[in-house]
Amino acid sequence: MTTEIINGLTTFITTQIIKRPDKELALDTPLISGGLIDSFSLVDLALFIEDTFGVQVDDTELNAETFDTLSELVNLIKSRQS
Amino acid sequence: MTLTHLLVFSATALLAGVLVKERGRGWMLLVGSLLAIYWMQPASPIRNLDFWLPSATVAVAVIGWAATRSGEDERSRENLISGIVIALVVIAVGLTRYLEPLCCLTPTRPPQATQIIIAIIFTGVLIALIAWFFPKRGILLNLLFFSIIAIFLVLKTEGLAQAASAWLRTQTRQSTNLASGLDIGWLGFSYVAFRLLHTLRDRLTGRLPDVSLQEFVIYVIFFPAFTAGPIDRLQRFIKDLRKSFNLGSPEMVSGARRILVGVFKKFVLADSLALVALNQTNASQTSSTFWMWVLLYAYTFRIYFDFSGYTDIAIGIGQLLGFQLPENFTQPYLKTNLTAFWNSWHITLAKWFRAYFFNPLTRFLRSRQNKLPLPIIILISQISTMVLLGLWHGVTWNFVIWGAWHGFGLFIHNRWAEFAASRNSAPQSPGIQKLYNWSGIFLTFNFVALGWVWFFLPTPSLAWRTLQTLAGI
Numbered sequence: 001m002t003t004e005i006i007n008g009l010t011t012f013i014t015t016q017i018i019k020r021p022d023k024e025l026a027l028d029t030p031l032i033s034g035g036l037i038d039s040f041s042l043v044d045l046a047l048f049i050e051d052t053f054g055v056q057v058d059d060t061e062l063n064a065e066t067f068d069t070l071s072e073l074v075n076l077i078k079s080r081q082s
Numbered sequence: 083m084t085l086t087h088l089l090v091f092s093a094t095a096l097l098a099g100v101l102v103k104e105r106g107r108g109w110m111l112l113v114g115s116l117l118a119i120y121w122m123q124p125a126s127p128i129r130n131l132d133f134w135l136p137s138a139t140v141a142v143a144v145i146g147w148a149a150t151r152s153g154e155d156e157r158s159r160e161n162l163i164s165g166i167v168i169a170l171v172v173i174a175v176g177l178t179r180y181l182e183p184l185c186c187l188t189p190t191r192p193p194q195a196t197q198i199i200i201a202i203i204f205t206g207v208l209i210a211l212i213a214w215f216f217p218k219r220g221i222l223l224n225l226l227f228f229s230i231i232a233i234f235l236v237l238k239t240e241g242l243a244q245a246a247s248a249w250l251r252t253q254t255r256q257s258t259n260l261a262s263g264l265d266i267g268w269l270g271f272s273y274v275a276f277r278l279l280h281t282l283r284d285r286l287t288g289r290l291p292d293v294s295l296q297e298f299v300i301y302v303i304f305f306p307a308f309t310a311g312p313i314d315r316l317q318r319f320i321k322d323l324r325k326s327f328n329l330g331s332p333e334m335v336s337g338a339r340r341i342l343v344g345v346f347k348k349f350v351l352a353d354s355l356a357l358v359a360l361n362q363t364n365a366s367q368t369s370s371t372f373w374m375w376v377l378l379y380a381y382t383f384r385i386y387f388d389f390s391g392y393t394d395i396a397i398g399i400g401q402l403l404g405f406q407l408p409e410n411f412t413q414p415y416l417k418t419n420l421t422a423f424w425n426s427w428h429i430t431l432a433k434w435f436r437a438y439f440f441n442p443l444t445r446f447l448r449s450r451q452n453k454l455p456l457p458i459i460i461l462i463s464q465i466s467t468m469v470l471l472g473l474w475h476g477v478t479w480n481f482v483i484w485g486a487w488h489g490f491g492l493f494i495h496n497r498w499a500e501f502a503a504s505r506n507s508a509p510q511s512p513g514i515q516k517l518y519n520w521s522g523i524f525l526t527f528n529f530v531a532l533g534w535v536w537f538f539l540p541t542p543s544l545a546w547r548t549l550q551t552l553a554g555i
Contacts, residue, residue, distance in 0.1 A: 018503060019500075019503045019504055020503065035421075035422065038421055039421075039436055039440060040444060040460055040463065040496065042441070043441055043445050043448060044448065046441075046445070047445065047448060047449065058287060058289060059437055059438070059441035059442050059445065060284065060287075060437040060438070060441075062436070062441055063436070063437070
């Protein structure tokens with residue numbers, strides 16, 4: 001389950017947001033504070049998470065304090081799925 | 083905040099840190115913040131207004147708590163005591179009117195005690211009615227949300243503020259001929275409004291934790307951050323408020339260091355730069371392109387040192403009191419692009435607008451059945467957010483243009499970043515990358531500096547003339 005979420009998120013971020021499908025994302029790569037995902041793409045990411053994993057991410061949560069890395073995002077999704 | 087305020091606040095924070103423990107900390111912060119907001123309020127030519135404005139801040143904070151509290155009250159006794167303490171502090175401030183040696187905490191004599199007591203009873207009844215008898219919580223929260231925005235609009239629109247001043251002057255039987263938009267200088271309201279709008283909205287979406295009256299009022303009027311932020315979130319703030327805190331030497335050293343850095347930035351650097359910084363008079367008198375750039379750069383650094391110095395002081399005093407307030411500035415003038423600049427300039431304000439305006443608007447536009455082209459959505463979201471952020475400073479054309487200036491700049495950067503990413507180019511040599519970064523810093527800095535012309539000068543015509551001089555036209 002976790003692998004599926006990681007793969008889904010990685011594919012979406014590399015192909016749709018940063019537009020570099022060959023880029024490898026480590027679990028602890030800072031996505032927001034590192035400047036890989038801007039505020040506009042964050043909304044797209046939230047919509048993708050809601051559609052794909054059925055998990056609501058509020059507008060006030062789209063920031064580096066709530067999640068900044070792939071692993072934090074996976075934990076957030078899993079905690080809301082259970 | 084003056085140097086006197088700063089000295090008293092720092093000394094109080096130090097004393098409180100040493101003397102006040104555990105439960106006493108909350109009461110100290112509540113009473114201290116209440117007294118501070120009366121003390122910091124500037125004088126108003128309208129009779130007694132400098133007493134009623136901080137009192138209205140307290141009333142609005144208590145109403146905000148009453149509207150956002152959940153149904154289950156486990157701490158109703160504590161909340162009642164907090165309510166009584168708040169009322170007693172307000173009365174005590176008013177009573178300084180009768181104590182010649184102590185008169186007055188407010189800049190002018192407070193109104194008569196009977197007026198204050200009547201106002202407290204009226205507010206108490208109003209709060210009880212809305213807290214326990216208002217039929218639909220959602221309607222109440224929305225009503226308060228839009229009421230705060232309406233008050234904000236009146237205060238920030240010159241014509242409306244002048245009309246409000248004239249109305250207040252008729253109530254105090256003063257001449258309405260002298261009514262001015264500057265009469266109602268409601269200290270801290272902008273920041274109080276942001277905190278309240280955040281709590282009202284988060285209650286609507288079920289994301290607000292339950293807090294006591296004491297905690298809520300401290301959050302809204304926390305004195306180090308009262309006049310100019312940072313804008314904390316309640317969820318984060320109460321973690322610091324509820325933790326056990328003992329002032330030790332690490333907090334003392336880091337708090338004192340931060341305050342000193344802030345004092346140096348605000349009272350030495352910013353105040354010195356103010357002597358040569360761009361202002362209405364020198365902008366209209368200077369015809370030399372070179373000197374106009376000197377004035378503009380002086381203003382550009384002045385606004386940064388002034389505001390970030392203030393934030394340093396607020397964060398430093400916060401540390402002495404056991405709070406780690408969020409950062410507001412992280413070297414904004416050294417950023418390589420405008421997006422990075424807005425992630426490091428007045429960070430808590432930009433975050434607020436992102437969370438409560440930009441994200442919902444973008445989400446709405448992206449989720450629509452008839453989707454607009456992506457660049458159009460980005461353009462609409464960026465410009466409307468930045469114009470709104472501009473209007474928060476005041477409802478004038480100059481602030482609209484300043485907001486649009488940055489909105490458009492952000493849009494251009496977004497498109498450029500998209501284009502650069504799609505080229506998928508090979509990594510550049512360190513030398514080229516360095517050159518690229520320095521060019522980015524130079525461009526961003528000057529774009530922001532030119533934007534300040536719109537921000538600071540009062541009319542579009544003067545700003546335009548200044549820009550022409552800067553361009554050598």
